[in-house]
Amino acid sequence: MDQLATVVLRRTGRVTVIGTGQAPEDGAEWSVALEADLAARGWLMHDELRKATARLPVTVRVRWADWLLAVLDEDTGADRPLVPLYRSFPDTPRDPAAVFVRRLLTHLFAVPGAPCVLCGRDEIGSPLDPCGHPVCPACFPAEQVSGCPICGRRLTSGNSYLTPVAPPPTSRPGNPLDEELPPIRVAGLETDPYAAAVELRDQLIARPGALNDRDRADLRALIAVTVPGRLDWLPEVVPGRETHALVLAWALRESPQVVATVAARWDTVTDVARTLWAYSDGDPGLVELTSRVRALPRALRRAVLAHLDSRGAVNAAEDMLRHATVWKRLGERLHPYEKMRNHPAAAVAFAALRGTRAARSGALGRAIVEQAGDQLDVSAHADGTVSVRLRSHASLVEQALAGGDVPAAARLLTRRPGDLWRRLDHLLRTAGDAPAALAAVTSALHETAPRVSPGVLAAAAAQLSHRAATVRASPADVAVVKRSRAGALAARRARDLAAVPLVTGLDDVLRDAARRHGAFSAVPETSLSPAVADLSPAVADLSAAVAEPPAAPSEGLSLVGGRPGPGMPRRVFFPRGGVVTTWTEPENRATLPAPVTATVRAIVDGELTGRASALPRFDLAVLDGALADVPAPVRERAGSAQLAGWPRGSVRTLPSAGILRLFLHWEEPEKTRVDLDLSCAFFGADWRRAGYCDFSRLRFAGDAAIHSGDLTSAPAPLGATEYLDLDIDLLVAAGARYAVPMIFSFNAVPFEALTSAIAGLMLPLRGGEQFDAARVAQRFDLHGDARMMMPFVVDLERRHLLWTDLTLPASADYYDVGRFGDQLARAAADQQEHFLGGHRATVLDVLAWHAAARADRILVTHADGTCTEVPASPAAIRAAAARPSGDGPLEAGPGLTMLAGAVDATGLDGLVPGAGSVALTVTGRPGSRWTALSTLDMMGELPPA
Numbered sequence: 001m002d003q004l005a006t007v008v009l010r011r012t013g014r015v016t017v018i019g020t021g022q023a024p025e026d027g028a029e030w031s032v033a034l035e036a037d038l039a040a041r042g043w044l045m046h047d048e049l050r051k052a053t054a055r056l057p058v059t060v061r062v063r064w065a066d067w068l069l070a071v072l073d074e075d076t077g078a079d080r081p082l083v084p085l086y087r088s089f090p091d092t093p094r095d096p097a098a099v100f101v102r103r104l105l106t107h108l109f110a111v112p113g114a115p116c117v118l119c120g121r122d123e124i125g126s127p128l129d130p131c132g133h134p135v136c137p138a139c140f141p142a143e144q145v146s147g148c149p150i151c152g153r154r155l156t157s158g159n160s161y162l163t164p165v166a167p168p169p170t171s172r173p174g175n176p177l178d179e180e181l182p183p184i185r186v187a188g189l190e191t192d193p194y195a196a197a198v199e200l201r202d203q204l205i206a207r208p209g210a211l212n213d214r215d216r217a218d219l220r221a222l223i224a225v226t227v228p229g230r231l232d233w234l235p236e237v238v239p240g241r242e243t244h245a246l247v248l249a250w251a252l253r254e255s256p257q258v259v260a261t262v263a264a265r266w267d268t269v270t271d272v273a274r275t276l277w278a279y280s281d282g283d284p285g286l287v288e289l290t291s292r293v294r295a296l297p298r299a300l301r302r303a304v305l306a307h308l309d310s311r312g313a314v315n316a317a318e319d320m321l322r323h324a325t326v327w328k329r330l331g332e333r334l335h336p337y338e339k340m341r342n343h344p345a346a347a348v349a350f351a352a353l354r355g356t357r358a359a360r361s362g363a364l365g366r367a368i369v370e371q372a373g374d375q376l377d378v379s380a381h382a383d384g385t386v387s388v389r390l391r392s393h394a395s396l397v398e399q400a401l402a403g404g405d406v407p408a409a410a411r412l413l414t415r416r417p418g419d420l421w422r423r424l425d426h427l428l429r430t431a432g433d434a435p436a437a438l439a440a441v442t443s444a445l446h447e448t449a450p451r452v453s454p455g456v457l458a459a460a461a462a463q464l465s466h467r468a469a470t471v472r473a474s475p476a477d478v479a480v481v482k483r484s485r486a487g488a489l490a491a492r493r494a495r496d497l498a499a500v501p502l503v504t505g506l507d508d509v510l511r512d513a514a515r516r517h518g519a520f521s522a523v524p525e526t527s528l529s530p531a532v533a534d535l536s537p538a539v540a541d542l543s544a545a546v547a548e549p550p551a552a553p554s555e556g557l558s559l560v561g562g563r564p565g566p567g568m569p570r571r572v573f574f575p576r577g578g579v580v581t582t583w584t585e586p587e588n589r590a591t592l593p594a595p596v597t598a599t600v601r602a603i604v605d606g607e608l609t610g611r612a613s614a615l616p617r618f619d620l621a622v623l624d625g626a627l628a629d630v631p632a633p634v635r636e637r638a639g640s641a642q643l644a645g646w647p648r649g650s651v652r653t654l655p656s657a658g659i660l661r662l663f664l665h666w667e668e669p670e671k672t673r674v675d676l677d678l679s680c681a682f683f684g685a686d687w688r689r690a691g692y693c694d695f696s697r698l699r700f701a702g703d704a705a706i707h708s709g710d711l712t713s714a715p716a717p718l719g720a721t722e723y724l725d726l727d728i729d730l731l732v733a734a735g736a737r738y739a740v741p742m743i744f745s746f747n748a749v750p751f752e753a754l755t756s757a758i759a760g761l762m763l764p765l766r767g768g769e770q771f772d773a774a775r776v777a778q779r780f781d782l783h784g785d786a787r788m789m790m791p792f793v794v795d796l797e798r799r800h801l802l803w804t805d806l807t808l809p810a811s812a813d814y815y816d817v818g819r820f821g822d823q824l825a826r827a828a829a830d831q832q833e834h835f836l837g838g839h840r841a842t843v844l845d846v847l848a849w850h851a852a853a854r855a856d857r858i859l860v861t862h863a864d865g866t867c868t869e870v871p872a873s874p875a876a877i878r879a880a881a882a883r884p885s886g887d888g889p890l891e892a893g894p895g896l897t898m899l900a901g902a903v904d905a906t907g908l909d910g911l912v913p914g915a916g917s918v919a920l921t922v923t924g925r926p927g928s929r930w931t932a933l934s935t936l937d938m939m940g941e942l943p944p945a
Helices: 003-012 027-039 047-054 058-076 096-109 193-205 213-226 241-254 256-265 269-279 298-311 313-322 324-334 344-354 363-371 393-402 406-413 417-422 424-431 435-451 454-464 475-497 506-516 530-545 594-612 625-629 728-733 821-835 843-854 874-881 935-940
Strands: 014-016 043-045 185-190 376-380 385-390 570-573 583-586 620-624 651-653 659-667 676-683 689-693 705-707 720-727 738-745 756-762 776-781 788-795 800-807 858-861 866-870 898-904 918-923 931-933
Touching: 003 014, 003 058, 003 185, 003 193, 003 213, 027 043, 027 047, 027 058, 043 047, 047 185, 058 776, 193 213, 193 241, 213 241, 241 256, 241 269, 256 298, 269 298, 269 313, 269 324, 298 313, 298 324, 298 344, 313 324, 313 344, 313 376, 313 385, 324 344, 344 363, 344 385, 363 376, 363 385, 393 406, 393 424, 406 417, 406 424, 406 435, 417 424, 417 435, 417 454, 424 435, 424 454, 435 594, 454 594, 454 843, 454 935, 475 583, 570 821, 594 843, 594 874, 620 625, 620 843, 625 843, 625 874, 625 898, 659 676, 676 705, 676 720, 676 821, 689 705, 689 821, 720 728, 738 821, 756 788, 788 821, 800 821, 843 874, 843 898, 843 918, 843 935, 858 874, 866 874
Parallel strands: 014 185, 043 185, 620 858, 620 898, 898 918, 918 931
Antiparallel strands: 376 385, 570 583, 651 800, 659 720, 659 756, 676 689, 676 738, 705 720, 738 788, 756 776, 788 800, 858 866
16 A cells, blocks of 8 residues: 555544455455454444455455554554563562572673582573573573573574563453453545545644654655645645745755745745755754755755845844854855845845954945944954944843833834744733833734734733732742752762763673662572572562662752752743753742733633634534643644654543553664663652652562563564553552653663654553553654653542653653652652643633634533533633533534534534534544544634734
C-alpha cells in the first residue's frame, strides 16, 4: 500500500481497500480470521469494512492484510521485539541486595578458566561477548535472562550462553470481563482516499499552532499526493506561520518558478527567515539552528532583498535582530551589499544587524545616512566611517513603562498586537488603579483583538482568570531560593573542578553502585556455594543497608533542591524549544482587580464568538461539562508523536483497580552503546518521598511496583526493553499518593541520536502476556536533544493521570530518583498546580465560543447524566459546567444538526445526529455518523481578520 493510505489509516481509523470484486469462496472466512488478528490489537471492523475485505482477491489480500497489521503494530509498538532482561517478569528477584553481591563477586573475582567463585564448578564456559564476563550457568541460569546477568548488556548472536526459550505465557486465567476493558477502536472503510487526503491536508493547514514532527511528515506526504509543487490551493490566510513557511519551502524545492507567488505570501521579515530556514531543511520555528544554509537561487535572493526593502530599514532591522544568528547566516547567501541601488533599506538593515562600518562617501555609507531617523542612530567614527544602531520597538516600550507612561506603552504596542496581548499582565500591573491608564489599555485591547491569533487571545484570558486571587511568595522564601541556588551552583562547579571520573562504563557502574550500597538488578536467588558461604553476613548487612537514601537538604516543604517547591507560590514557564521544558520562579506579582480581568475575558469572548458567527450553524450544541478540566493543546510542535493524541496537561481517568504497566524500548546506533532507564518515584500527599522503583531497586513495597531489570545496551535487531508495573491499590496502601515515572539516558546520549526509542502505558491482564497490543493506552516517541523525560504524573488516590510530556533539563540531578526525589517532586508538583489550577484555556472554552455563535440551543451535560440548558453566552456555558448537576435528563430529538463535545466518545452514543453534525472528543473516535474535529481544528476556524 502507498503512503497515502497509511496516513489516512493512522489519522482517521479508516482503511482503504483496493482490488475488490467478486468475493472468493472463502472470503467470509478469511475476513473473520483477519478480524481476529485485529481484535488481538484492540480493533474491530465496521460492517462496511468487513464486507469489503471479504471481496478482496486472493492474489492481493495477504499482502494487503500484512500492510494493515503492520501499520497498527507500529502505532502501539508491537512491530518490534519487546524482550526484557528477566524473561519471567513480573516475577523478578525479591532480594536484589543479595543478588547484587553475587554479581559484584563475579564481576570482580571471576577469571576465565578458573572455577566459579560462587559454586566452585570447574566448567563455566567462555567469557560472554561483548562484555567479557565469565558466567556460571548453574549460578545464573540462561533461561531466566535475555542478556548478560552481570552487567545487563545484550550479547552477540554467537554466544553459547543464552539458549532459545519459549515466549512468555499468554494464558489469561479467570474471566477476562472481571478486568478493566481495554480501549476499543473501530476501523471503518475509506472509499475515497484522495478526498480524505485533501480533507486531512486542509485540516493540518488550518491549525493555528505549529505542527509536531509526525504532523509535518504527514502534511508533506499529503501535499505530494494532492498538489505537488503548487500553491494555488492554499487559503489566503494560513494561521500557523511555521506551517505556512514549510509549505512555501517545499514548493520552492519542487518548483523554483513559484518564487513570485511565495514572495507575495510573505507578511513579516520573520516569515522570510522561516521559509529560507525550512528551505534548508531547518526548523521553521527558528529554535534549533543546526542546519546548514543551502545556496539560494538568484531569483529567490532578489525576491528576499526586495521584500526586506519594502518593509523599510527600521522594520526589517527590528525583525532581523529578533533572530540575529539566523539572519547573519542567511546574509552570507543573500549578499545584501551587492547592487545596493535596488535595495538600500535592506542593506542598511543588515548593516545595523552586523554592526558594519562603511565609508561615508560610499554607497552603503550614503544609504545609512539617508535612512537615519528616530530609531536608527548613526555614529561617525574617527576613520571617516559611519555605522548605524537600531533603537528597537521593545526598548521604546520599556522606556515608556520605566517612566510610568502606560498610555504611551499601550499606543506603541498597538503596532505589534501579539506583543500587547502577551505583555498584558505587565501592562495592567503597571497601570494599577489609575483610570486613565486602564482606559488606555482597554482601548488598545479593543483595537487590536481582531488582529490577534485565537491562541494568543485565549492564553491571555486564561492566564488572567485567577489573578485576583494571586498569593505572593514571602521575601524570606525568595531569599532562601536565591541563597540555595547560589549554593547549588557553587557545588556543581566544585564537582566539575574535582575531576571525578565520569561513570560511563559497566565496570564503573558496578563499582559506583557498590560504593553507594545500591542494589542492582540481577537474576533470581540460588543457594550460595560453601566456598562463599561465609559471605552471608555481608549479604545480610548489605540487604539491611538498602533503604531509602538520605533526603537531599531542604529548608522546608516550600523549597526542594534549592528551588521553589510544593507549598511556595510560584510561576511556571515553558521556554521555546524543540522539546517541552519548564522553569519555575517564586510568585512576585501583585494581584489584579477582578473587574479588570473580567473585562479582558469579555473582550476575548466577544471577539472569538464574533469570528465564529460567520461559520455554518447547528440546531443543537451538547457540551460535556468535564471538558472544563481538559486544557486546550498548545505548543504542539514540541510534543511527542503519540498514539492516543492526548493534549499536554490533560487528565485521564484510570481504572478503579488493577495494574498500570509502563514500557520502554530503544535501539542504539552502531558503535554507540546507549543505556536508557525506566524509573518511578513515589510521593505522599505532601510531596514528601515515599520510595522509588528503578534499576537499582526492582521492587517497592513487595508487589506494589515491580521493575523488569536493567538492560544496559540495545544493539539491533533485538534492542532493549524495560517494563515497570504499578499496582494502584498496593501503592496507596503503602502510603503513596503520587507516582512520577522518569525516562533518562544513563550515559547522556540524547534521544534524537537513537535509531528508535518509544515508551508507553498499557493496562495488562493479571497473568497475561508481557506486552498486549490490544491493551496499550498510550505509546509515544522519545525525540529531540533531550536525555530525561517525565511523561506523566499519576494521582493514585483519585485514579487520575496528568499527561505532561515534559523534558527535564540535562543539568538537573534526576539521574537517580532515589537520591534526588525532591527535585522530581518539585517538577511534578509544578505541572500539577499549573495545569490543574485553571491557568490554561480549556477545550470547553473553545467549544463555548463556537456554540454561543452557531447553535440555536445549547445543553451542558453533567457527570450524573443530567443537563442544563444555557443561553448563548460563553460565560453561561462555563458557569453551567461548574455545576454538579443539571435540571433534567438529556433529551435530543433525532435528525438535528449537532455540535457535540465529549471527553469520551462513548458519551455520544445516546445522541442521534443529523447530516452535517460534528463531534470533538478527547478519548476515542466518534462513530461514523459524526464528522470528527479536534480542538486545533476548531481554533483554526477562528483566524484573525
